[in-house]
Amino acid sequence: MKSIVAGRVAASTTEFIELALGTPLELWLGVEGESEMERAAREDAARDILADNPHFPDRVSQVAVQAIEAHALELFNVTLLPACPASGRRQHRGGVAA
Numbered sequence: 001m002k003s004i005v006a007g008r009v010a011a012s013t014t015e016f017i018e019l020a021l022g023t024p025l026e027l028w029l030g031v032e033g034e035s036e037m038e039r040a041a042r043e044d045a046a047r048d049i050l051a052d053n054p055h056f057p058d059r060v061s062q063v064a065v066q067a068i069e070a071h072a073l074e075l076f077n078v079t080l081l082p083a084c085p086a087s088g089r090r091q092h093r094g095g096v097a098a
Contacts, residue, residue: 013067020063021056023049 018024027046030039050056068075 013071017063017067020066021060 014025027042027049030042034042053059
């Protein structure tokens with residue numbers, strides 16, 4: 001399935017999000033190993049973007065909804081465990097729920 005944003009074909013989910021938002025994800029999420037100075041500069045840039053574009057959080061929400069809709073089948077693809085024959089209940093495998 002092709003994801004087209006602003007007339008460009010996104011090659012990956014990350015690129016789709018970056019094209020839709022108009023900013024790289026690293027600006028908002030940071031990068032592993034960034035220094036305190038790099039973090040401060042990144043946060044300053046993010047604050048400037050938010051100050052210049054008060055509707056940006058709404059746009060982010062719209063992108064999140066589009067991503068969920070586009071990948072809903074994969075996100076909610078669950079497999080039920082077989083029922084325990086004696087009780088009719090599902091067997092507990094001792095794992096922790098995510």
